Amino acid sequence: MPHSAFTLESLLETHDLPLIIIGADLRIVAVNRAWENSFGVMRQNLVGQPCCAENRNCRHQRLFQTLEAYAGIFADTNDASSQRSFSARGFPLLDADATLYLGETLTVLKRSAAKGNEAPAMIGKSAVFAQYKTRLRQAADTQAPVLLLGETGTGKELAAEFVHSHSRQADGDFVIVDCTILGEELFESELFGHEKGAFTGATSAKKGLFELANNGTLFFDEIGELPLSQQPKLLRALESGQFRRVGGTAMQKASVRVVCATHRNLADMVKAGRFREDLFYRLSVFPVEVPPLRQRRQDLPLLIDHFLAQLNTEADSGYAITQTALIKLIQYAWPGNIRELRNCLQLAAGLCQDNSIQEADIHFMQRQGLGEPAAATEASGDAHSPPINSMAQFEAEFINSLISKYQGNRKLIAAEMNISERTLYRKLNRLNLN
Numbered sequence: 001m002p003h004s005a006f007t008l009e010s011l012l013e014t015h016d017l018p019l020i021i022i023g024a025d026l027r028i029v030a031v032n033r034a035w036e037n038s039f040g041v042m043r044q045n046l047v048g049q050p051c052c053a054e055n056r057n058c059r060h061q062r063l064f065q066t067l068e069a070y071a072g073i074f075a076d077t078n079d080a081s082s083q084r085s086f087s088a089r090g091f092p093l094l095d096a097d098a099t100l101y102l103g104e105t106l107t108v109l110k111r112s113a114a115k116g117n118e119a120p121a122m123i124g125k126s127a128v129f130a131q132y133k134t135r136l137r138q139a140a141d142t143q144a145p146v147l148l149l150g151e152t153g154t155g156k157e158l159a160a161e162f163v164h165s166h167s168r169q170a171d172g173d174f175v176i177v178d179c180t181i182l183g184e185e186l187f188e189s190e191l192f193g194h195e196k197g198a199f200t201g202a203t204s205a206k207k208g209l210f211e212l213a214n215n216g217t218l219f220f221d222e223i224g225e226l227p228l229s230q231q232p233k234l235l236r237a238l239e240s241g242q243f244r245r246v247g248g249t250a251m252q253k254a255s256v257r258v259v260c261a262t263h264r265n266l267a268d269m270v271k272a273g274r275f276r277e278d279l280f281y282r283l284s285v286f287p288v289e290v291p292p293l294r295q296r297r298q299d300l301p302l303l304i305d306h307f308l309a310q311l312n313t314e315a316d317s318g319y320a321i322t323q324t325a326l327i328k329l330i331q332y333a334w335p336g337n338i339r340e341l342r343n344c345l346q347l348a349a350g351l352c353q354d355n356s357i358q359e360a361d362i363h364f365m366q367r368q369g370l371g372e373p374a375a376a377t378e379a380s381g382d383a384h385s386p387p388i389n390s391m392a393q394f395e396a397e398f399i400n401s402l403i404s405k406y407q408g409n410r411k412l413i414a415a416e417m418n419i420s421e422r423t424l425y426r427k428l429n430r431l432n433l434n
């Protein structure tokens with residue numbers, strides 16, 4: 001296999017969301033492992049297959065016609081019995097020969113307890129981790145809304161699932177609301193549902209995420225991104241437990257446990273007038289700080305073993321790590337936390353010879369806006385931000401020019417950059433352009 005193709009495969013694997021690549025003939029070109037795991041189908045049974053069971057007029061076909069990136073919440077039409085829905089982001093991709101493909105990432109929104117889905121294991125034994133886990137158990141025992149505060153990649157989504165699976169709602173569904181895509185257009189119809197004919201394209205009635213989470217947990221991921229204009233609507237629904245579907249007259253009821261997460265300082269956002277104070281108090285009854293990986297460095301060997309074991313099972317292989325490579329991993333500050341550690345090991349496994357991960361196979365993410373990879377000099381505490389390097393400055397200037405060009409419309413900016421909105425969102429955070 002040519003080296004470049006091999007590296008691209010590795011890059012596909014560093015996406016922790018299910019990712020699918022579709023060709024203009026509406027057939028599947030590639031999927032990553034997260035996709036195989038989420039849908040329980042191996043890639044050899046997928047490549048070459050049609051993208052959708054009924055692929056006339058599907059969202060993928062529309063992208064090839066309009067070349068416009070999309071984001072929205074869709075039901076799993078390939079397996080209607082699963083009642084699964086997911087938030088999908090599609091974006092155009094061009095290869096070196098200017099052939100057009102479609103990339104799509106999915107977040108499965110509803111994990112059904114009825115199907116015996118257990119929350120994935122939370123690994124850690126350090127004192128900091130033990131304290132944190134105790135706090136999560138306490139949070140699970142109360143009925144109060146929980147607010148998870150922590151840096152990117154620290155495991156907030158995993159913590160939310162932990163709270164759900166240890167709470168009285170454990171027999172209900174765990175439903176994720178991705179606030180980074182809930183703009184003004186989508187908010188009400190996705191959260192509260194809509195009736196048939198409520199707007200163009202509403203060809204049938206649809207339940208909203210509140211209804212889907214009835215008797216379960218509604219997890220608002222990145223709650224700090226919820227537009228100010230939509231916040232009163234959410235507050236009203238949470239206070240009363242009632243809402244109306246778009247285009248409907250009847251009041252609907254849903255009993256949901258609310259868990260939110262953010263990497264932002266919501267209290268500062270309240271002071272700056274960017275987050276409603278009443279909603280902040282409503283959501284932050286039980287705050288939980290999610291510790292960054294550098295504050296629980298003792299857990300690194302355990303986490304490394306865990307991810308290597310995962311890779312060995314998935315690839316039916318026997319990866320092992322050398323002592324010097326292990327030391328290199330332990331000395332690093334992990335600004336991208338557990339997600340960065342997992343991606344780093346995945347890439348190293350792809351690059352190493354004879355299944356033995358050496359020091360040279362370990363590559364840390366170049367963090368635009370944060371200078372060189374962070375060596376861990378402090379045992380704990382926050383990573384300092386070195387001066388912005390010139391590459392990051394160049395990238396920031398480029399993105400700024402697109403922000404002016406498209407008046408801040410993230411969908412259009414992401415499309416022009418050939419990246420997903422989620423990736424754009426992470427770049428904006430890293431470069432402090434939000």
Ligand SMILES: Nc1ncnc2c1ncn2[C@@H]1O[C@H](COP(=O)(O)OP(=O)(O)OP(=O)(O)O)[C@@H](O)[C@H]1O
Binds near residue numbers: 121124
């Ligand atoms: N304690 C843990 N043990 C094992 N895996 C973990 C642990 N914490 C997090 N992970 C893994 O790390 C990855 C990132 O976790 P997660 O998506 O929950 O982070 P997050 O804080 O929600 O990130 P973001 O703020 O960027 O959305 C996931 O693959 C998750 O399974």
